[in-house]
Amino acid sequence: MKDTLLEIKNVKAEVDGKEILKGLNLTIKKGEIHAIMGPNGSGKSTLCNVIMGNPHYKVTNGEILFEGEDIVKLKVNERAKKGIFLSFQSPEEIPGITVDNFIRTSLSAVTNKNMPMLQFAKNMKEKMDMLDMKPEYRTRYLNVGFSGGEKKKSEILQMAMLNPKLVMLDEIDSGLDIDALRVVAETVRKLKTDDMSILIITHYNRILDYLEPDVISVLANGRIVKEGDKNLAKELEKTGYESILDEVLS
Amino acid sequence: MKKTIVNDIDFSRYNIKNEVRYSYKTEKGLSKKIVEEISERKNEPKWMRDFRLKSLEIYESKPMPTWGVDLSELDINSIVAYLSPDTKMKNSWDEVPEDIRNTFEKLGIPEAEKKALSGVGAQYDSEVVYHSIKDNLAKQGVIFEDMDTALKKYPDIIKEHFMTKNVTPNDHKFAALHGAIWSGGTFVYVPENVKVEVPLQAYFRMNAPGTGQFEHTLIIADRGSEVRFIEGCSAPQYAVSNLHAGCVELFVKEGARLIYSTIENWSKNTYNLNTKRALVDKDGVIEWISGSFGSHKTMLYPCSVLRGKGAKSEYTGVTFAAKGQHLDTGSKMIHLAPYTSSKVLAKSISKDGGITNYRGLLKIGPNAEGAKASVQCEGLMIDEISRSDTMPIIEVLNDNVDIGHEAKVGRISDEQIFYLMTRGLSEDEARSMIVRGFVEPVAKSLPLEYAVELNRLIKLELEGTIG
Numbered sequence: 168m169k170d171t172l173l174e175i176k177n178v179k180a181e182v183d184g185k186e187i188l189k190g191l192n193l194t195i196k197k198g199e200i201h202a203i204m205g206p207n208g209s210g211k212s213t214l215c216n217v218i219m220g221n222p223h224y225k226v227t228n229g230e231i232l233f234e235g236e237d238i239v240k241l242k243v244n245e246r247a248k249k250g251i252f253l254s255f256q257s258p259e260e261i262p263g264i265t266v267d268n269f270i271r272t273s274l275s276a277v278t279n280k281n282m283p284m285l286q287f288a289k290n291m292k293e294k295m296d297m298l299d300m301k302p303e304y305r306t307r308y309l310n311v312g313f314s315g316g317e318k319k320k321s322e323i324l325q326m327a328m329l330n331p332k333l334v335m336l337d338e339i340d341s342g343l344d345i346d347a348l349r350v351v352a353e354t355v356r357k358l359k360t361d362d363m364s365i366l367i368i369t370h371y372n373r374i375l376d377y378l379e380p381d382v383i384s385v386l387a388n389g390r391i392v393k394e395g396d397k398n399l400a401k402e403l404e405k406t407g408y409e410s411i412l413d414e415v416l417s
Numbered sequence: 418m419k420k421t422i423v424n425d426i427d428f429s430r431y432n433i434k435n436e437v438r439y440s441y442k443t444e445k446g447l448s449k450k451i452v453e454e455i456s457e458r459k460n461e462p463k464w465m466r467d468f469r470l471k472s473l474e475i476y477e478s479k480p481m482p483t484w485g486v487d488l489s490e491l492d493i494n495s496i497v498a499y500l501s502p503d504t505k506m507k508n509s510w511d512e513v514p515e516d517i518r519n520t521f522e523k524l525g526i527p528e529a530e531k532k533a534l535s536g537v538g539a540q541y542d543s544e545v546v547y548h549s550i551k552d553n554l555a556k557q558g559v560i561f562e563d564m565d566t567a568l569k570k571y572p573d574i575i576k577e578h579f580m581t582k583n584v585t586p587n588d589h590k591f592a593a594l595h596g597a598i599w600s601g602g603t604f605v606y607v608p609e610n611v612k613v614e615v616p617l618q619a620y621f622r623m624n625a626p627g628t629g630q631f632e633h634t635l636i637i638a639d640r641g642s643e644v645r646f647i648e649g650c651s652a653p654q655y656a657v658s659n660l661h662a663g664c665v666e667l668f669v670k671e672g673a674r675l676i677y678s679t680i681e682n683w684s685k686n687t688y689n690l691n692t693k694r695a696l697v698d699k700d701g702v703i704e705w706i707s708g709s710f711g712s713h714k715t716m717l718y719p720c721s722v723l724r725g726k727g728a729k730s731e732y733t734g735v736t737f738a739a740k741g742q743h744l745d746t747g748s749k750m751i752h753l754a755p756y757t758s759s760k761v762l763a764k765s766i767s768k769d770g771g772i773t774n775y776r777g778l779l780k781i782g783p784n785a786e787g788a789k790a791s792v793q794c795e796g797l798m799i800d801e802i803s804r805s806d807t808m809p810i811i812e813v814l815n816d817n818v819d820i821g822h823e824a825k826v827g828r829i830s831d832e833q834i835f836y837l838m839t840r841g842l843s844e845d846e847a848r849s850m851i852v853r854g855f856v857e858p859v860a861k862s863l864p865l866e867y868a869v870e871l872n873r874l875i876k877l878e879l880e881g882t883i884g
Contacts, residue, residue, distance in 0.1 A: 221835050243838035252839070259836040263854025269840070272850065276841030308854070325840065 171232075172197045172364045173218070173333060178229035179389075180217045187213040189389030190229070195333070195364050202367040202375055204400065205386035206408045211368045212256070214386065215335045218366075219253045220246050233333070248277055250332030254322040254339055260310040266321060267291070267305040270328050277329055294327040297354045315342030323351055327358050335366045340374040352377030372400045387412055431682060431711075433523060434653040435516040437625040439542075442500040445627070447493055449473060452597050455499045459565055459600070464576060472586040472596025479590040485745045485776070486714040491688050496660050497628045498598040500542045506563060508549050517541050517624075524651065526620050534647075535615040536561040540632055541622050543600040554613060560606040561617055564633050567604035575604070578635055583666040584694050591690040595631050595664045602632035602663070607642040607673075616645040616676075621663070623652035623687070629660040636666070638673035638701075645676040651711065654684040658713070661687055667695035667703060671725060674702040680870065683711035685741055691717045699725030699754075706863060707734040709746050710874060718776060720749035723757035723785075734763040735859050735871060738771030738803075739878060747777035747794070747809075752785035752818075763794040764859050766852055767803035768878070775807040775824070783814045791821035797855045798828040799848055799879070849879040 173195040180188040187210045195201050205211050216224045218231060220243040230237045238246055261269065270291070275281045282290075291305060298320045310318055319339055326334055336355070340348055352374055359365060367378060375383075375397065383400055385393040385408070393399070393411055403411065441458060443451045452473050456466040481488055507513050510527050521527060521539050530537040536550035538561070545563035554561070560571070568575050580586060586596035603619045623630050638644055652659055661683060669675050675695070683689050689712040695703040705719045721730035732748035750759035765773035775794040796805030807824040829851050837847035852875050853860075860868040 219839055223831065223835075242844075243835060244841050244843050247839055247841040255836065255839075259830070259833045261833065261837070261851060261854050263857030264850055269850075272842065272846075273840035276843075276846070329840070 170197045171195070172199075172234065174230075174232040175218075176230045176232070178217065178231060179227045180213060181225050181227060182213065182223060186227075187224075187389055188217060191386075191390055193384065193391055195366060196381075197364060198361045199382060200359075200365045200367065200378055200380045202369060202380040202383045202400070203386050204369060204383060204403060207370075209386045210389045211386055212337055215253055215337045215366075215368060218333075218335065219243060219251060244276070248279075251335075252326055252329060252331035252333065253335045254319075254326060254337060256338045256341060258310050258318055258322055260308075262308050262311050264309050265306050266309055266324075269309045270325060273325065274328055290328060291324075294324055294358075297327070297357060298324055299350050300324065316344065316347040319343055319347070319351055323354055327354070330363075332362060333364050333366065335368070337368045338370070339367070340369055340371055345373075348373065349377060372404050375400050385411055431524075431651045431684070432653045433520050435520060435624050437500075438503045439625070440501050440503040443498050445495055445497055447473070447476075447498060447594075447598070451498055455598060455600065458499075458501075461568065462572060465568065468580070469597050472580075472593050475586045476590060476593035476597055479593060481590060482716075485716045486743045488688070488714070491658060491660065493594075493660075495627060495657070497625070498631070499600055500625050500628050501544045502541050502546060502624075504546055506545050506566070507547050510547060513547050517546055520622060520624070521547070521620065524620065524622070524649070526618070529618065533615065534618050535613055536617045538563055538603050538619040539622070540601045540620070540630070542625050542628060542630065545601045545603075550617075551615075557611050558608040559611060559613060560604065562604045564602035564604050564635070565600070567635075571604070571606075574606070574637070575635070578637065578666065578668065579633070580664070580666070583668065583696055584664055584692050588692065591662045592664065592692050595633070595662050595692065598629070599631045599633045599664065601630075603634045603636075605636040605644065605646065607638045607644045609639045610641040611639075612643040613645070616647050618647040618649070621648065621650045621661075623659050623661070623683075626655035627657040627659065629662065631661075632663045634663065634665040636675065636677075637668045638670060638675045640670045641672045642670075643674045645678070647678045649680050649682070651682045652684040652687055655686050657686065659684070659687045661689045661691065661712075663691045665691070665693035665719075667693075669695055669697040669701035669703050669728075671699045671701060673698075674704075676704045676706070677719075678706040678864075678867070680708045680867070681711055681715075685711065685713050687712045689715040689717065691715075693717070693719040694722065695720070695730070696722045696724060697728040697730060700727040701725060702729045704730070705732045705734070705748065706867070707732070707746070708867070708871065709734070709736045709744055712744065713742060715744040715746060717745075718747045718749050718778075720751065721759065722751045722753065723759065724753045726754045727756045728754060729757065730759045732759075732761045732763070733859055733862050735856055736763070736765040736773050736775075737874070737878065738765070738767045738773045740769035740771060743772040743774075745774045745776055747775045749778040750780070750790060751778075752781045752788045752790065754784060755786040756788065757785055758789040760790070761792040761794065762859060762862065764856050765794075765796045765805060766799065766855065766875075767796070767805050768799035770802045772804045774805070775809065777809045779809065779811045779820070779822075781813045781815050781818050781820070785815050786817050788815065788818045789820075790818070793821075793823045795824070795855070796826040797852065798826070799852065801828075845880045849876055852879060
């Protein structure tokens with residue numbers, strides 16, 4: 168399994184004593200784009216939080232192997248340093264800390280070295296141009312007063328600068344208008360290298376038109392219940408989750 | 418104005434304990450005899466001796482305050498009111514005894530003086546041990562003296578201004594205490610239209626355990642003058658309580674501008690019960706910059722009395738309370754004349770069970786037509802066990818005024834910490850970043866070196882390292 172990046176084996180996880188993931192298995196290959204679809208409350212966001220190590224979510228069983236190493240006991244920042252990145256649905260506001268300052272600090276924390284100022288400025292400009300972000304964003308306080316679209320772009324900008332191995336996009340399409348969605352999705356596609364895997368969490372197909380997934384998994388009731396190629400999304404759109412659930416449960 | 422140099426923070430330098438060598442000290446506690454001894458030893462005029470005794474009577478007649486911090490463990494009878502180091506005041510650092518000089522060197526005072534100060538006073542326990550002013554200022558008529566010397570050289574000015582029309586012993590119990598046993602401190606007079614470009618600094622150091630420091634600062638900025646004054650305070654950590662009850666009286670005359678900055682870093686066994694007030698005449702400006710990091714308990718509310726038309730005041734404060742600390746700080750803005758304006762920006766941070774409270778008063782008198790005022794006070798708690806509160810009191814007796822007010826208290830959320838950790842920051846670094854962001858509006862308004870020191874102090878408190 169040389170080309171496996173992430174392997175989740177029979178993971179059970181709970182929040183406030185309530186079990187959400189009930190023996191989940193999932194494999195993501197290096198360079199793969201993998202979409203997770205599923206009804207509300209099926210555990211999609213929980214899955215992202217568990218992979219990232221949010222202490223609010225307790226893993227009670229199973230293994231999460233990242234490049235072959237079990238990361239269940241690692242702290243959130245240690246996972247970030249290994250190259251795991253989560254793009255938040257609604258990222259927190261951090262008053263008083265500029266986007267620029269934040270990304271510089273984050274970059275040096277993740278890479279353990281300081282990027283020369285000029286190089287940093289050049290990279291920021293390049294990525295912000297791709298995302299159609301005005302230069303003044305660099306000096307705004309992180310996510311403070313940002314619109315929904317601006318927050319998503321800010322998340323993708325961070326991803327672009329940190330260049331992780333595994334990117335989890337948690338509902339990146341929610342709250343974006345069609346133009347902003349296209350810009351974000353196209354930027355993600357341009358930024359994606361052969362070494363980067365992407366896990367997309369979504370309700371809708373629209374983003375999948377821009378970011379063609381190699382694999383689609385359906386998450387329901389805390390387990391992956393079906394796996395297929397990109398045609399599965401079309402099928403789901405026609406028939407809804409109900410039919411799949413019926414099929415699986417019968 | 419030129420920037421001063423403030424060295425990197427290293428807590429060990431605050432904790433230097435020198436052997437206590439004194440030429441004279443009073444017995445513990447407070448009595449008529451002790452007050453007379455202090456006055457006699459200082460060879461003071463009779464009016465000052467009488468003033469001290471009168472203050473003592475007032476002190477004894479006033480009850481302990483029952484609001485603010487809990488003072489029930491402060492035992493005045495175990496405090497040595499006056500302790501004079503075994504040296505006379507010097508005008509050259511070379512003549513200051515070695516251990517005392519070393520202490521001030523570690524605090525960076527002589528170096529800062531060389532680089533960026535117009536004058537320096539250094540007080541060690543009850544007496545000023547070093548005082549010096551640059552020649553060019555003296556030639557322009559600027560007076561910068563230690564208070565005991567000023568009392569001898571300028572008795573009329575001192576008699577007129579010393580706790581008579583600004584702060585008085587009747588104001589509260591600790592002002593009365595100060596009046597009775599004050600010692601040391603600084604007198605500054607800036608003549609009309611003289612602009613002191615480079616700041617003056619006074620540094621107050623308590624070395625002996627179980628003592629009190631009661632320095633008196635009197636500054637008169639005459640019409641159209643400008644001056645910036647910096648005070649620093651620190652003491653080593655002892656098991657017994659120390660008491661600081663200083664008094665600052667500022668007179669800002671017509672069109673004058675005074676910036677008064679304080680970085681207070683008393684050791685965590687010190688009671689800091691300080692009184693500061695500025696009387697501001699027409700078009701005069703007072704700016705307070707106040708950083709409170711140390712002490713066991715603090716009650717400190719710098720007050721601006723805007724009594725001349727168009728007078729202005731700004732207060733910018735940061736308060737940081739850690740374990741075992743209760744810091745009750747704020748500002749008082751009293752608008753007595755038309756078109757006066759004031760602005761308060763106060764941020765407080767509490768961690769490890771520390772308590773901060775913003776207590777402020779904004780008062781607009783009936784004559785303050787067209788006054789403008791804004792108060793913004795915010796508290797941030799770093800963990801579940803710390804506390805923070807805000808009590809901004811606003812009294813308005815004139816309808817034609819413009820007032821803005823915002824008070825907020827919040828706690829760092831787990832979600833914020835998680836978010837920052839997903840970007841590679843450790844939990845401590847995440848907290849530190851949120852706190853730095855929180856104080857950013859204050860840091861921005863500080864002189865650069867203060868902002869740097871503030872950030873270092875936060876890093877040190879939260880991450881245990883100096884980055």
